[in-house]
Amino acid sequence: MGTLPYANVDSSLRAMGGRAEGFGRFAIGGLHGPLYSVTTLSDDGPGSLREGCRRREPLWIIFEISGTIHLSSYLSVSSYKTIDGRGQRIKLTGKGLRLKECEHIIICNLEFEGGRGHDVDGIQIKxxxxHIWIDRCSLRDYDDGLIDITRQSTDITVSRCYFTQHDKTMLIGADPSHIGDRCIQVTIHHCFFDGTRQRQPRLRFGKVHLYNNYTRNWAIYAVCASVEAQIYSQCNIYEAGQKKKTFEYYTEKAADKEESRSGLIRSEGDMFLNGAQASLVTGVDECVFHPSEFYPTWTTEVPSDSLKEVLKICTGWQSVPRPTEQIVV
Known part of the structure; x- marks a missing residue:
């Protein structure tokens, strides 16, 4: 068994700041702001999550209560915010979070379930x-995506999350006309995609590094590379159900190109179980980025049954205590 990432991020309240692995590694959230305590499950008003997220100054948002917050509309998150669910059990339902033209966001230890309406995602980033880090969240049953990353949003890490009971799980790059999405860079690691049907993720244009994720029992495909996508799939576990095709390639035409093309997937050290078929395009490895071109280190291990068991337990919302605030004198 190898070393899991983030051994020390719960040592003090703000130890998560700037500690993500991968493309979201610079996300500091509300590291340099005061604490904001959510004291009500109301959708808005004093002490509500919405009130804290709309404030312009940096805030480290914590919860003094557990329960369900019914969102009547998207909850917009402004820059330099940490939404820290450690120590409580908070579920968001109805709508989701919207990260629009913002930077330095950390979202940790929340549940998202039952988002309803056209274009309603659990976490919509566009x-x-x-500079966004989403860690230890459980997401299920939204009418659109669980996490969607589009329209030139980049430098994002999604880690230790649990995805289930869903169709179109993660869309990264929404449309072949949005050629600005060539800038997108996302890291997804130590996540558990448990029976979600497709898009774990589906990528257009950008670069995605997948490592040490466990994806099982998909219904269409596990991972899809569309127009100009580059996916580096490293040491993941792909366990097929009835559908055996792991990797899919959709051909589309970028708005500024004459010819249609699909994307590329490079698989290194992945484990394919229960007849999962890699269906890789040969000779493309040198055409796909290597993460070491962008960040120096990340925590990975050879996929195994023990890693599978750990990911079943350690992904999604966790019953962990809220760390204490370290007072610097």
Missing amino acids: PNSR
Whole structure:
């Protein structure tokens, strides 16, 4: 068994700041702001989550209560915010979070379930948002995506999340006309995609590094590379159900190109179980980025049954205590 990432991020309340692995590694959230305590499950008003997220100054948002917050509309998150669910059990339902033209966001230890309406995602990241870390969240049953990253949003890490009971799980790059999405860079690691049907993720244009994720029992495909996508799939576990095709390639035409093309997937050290078929395009490895071109280190291990068991337990919302605030004198 290898070393899991983030051994020390719960050592003190703000130890998560700037500690993500991968493309979201610079996300500091509300590291340099005061604490904001959510004291009500109301959708809005004093002490509500919405009130804290709309404030312009940096805030480290914590919860003094557990329960369900019914969102009547998207909850917009402004820059330099940490939404820290450790120590409580908070479920968001009805709608989701919207990260629009913001930066330095950390979202940790929340549940998202039952988002209803056209274009309603659990976490919608667009446009022009960056330096984002989503960690230890459970997401299921939304009418659109669980996490969607589009419109030139980049430098994002999704880690230790649990995805289930859903169709179109993660869309990264929404449309072949949005050629600005060539800038997108996302890291997804130590996540558990448990029976979600497709898009774990589906990528257009950008670069995605997948490592040490466990994806099982998909219904269409596990991972899809559309127009100009580059996916580096490293040491993941792909366990097929009835559908055996792991990787899919959809051909589309970028708005500024004459010819249609699909994307590329490079698989290194992945484990394919229960007849999962890699269906890789040969000779493309040198055409796909390597993460070491962008960040120096990340925590990975050879996929195994023990890693599978750990990911079943350690992904999604966790019953962990809220760390204490370290007072610097």
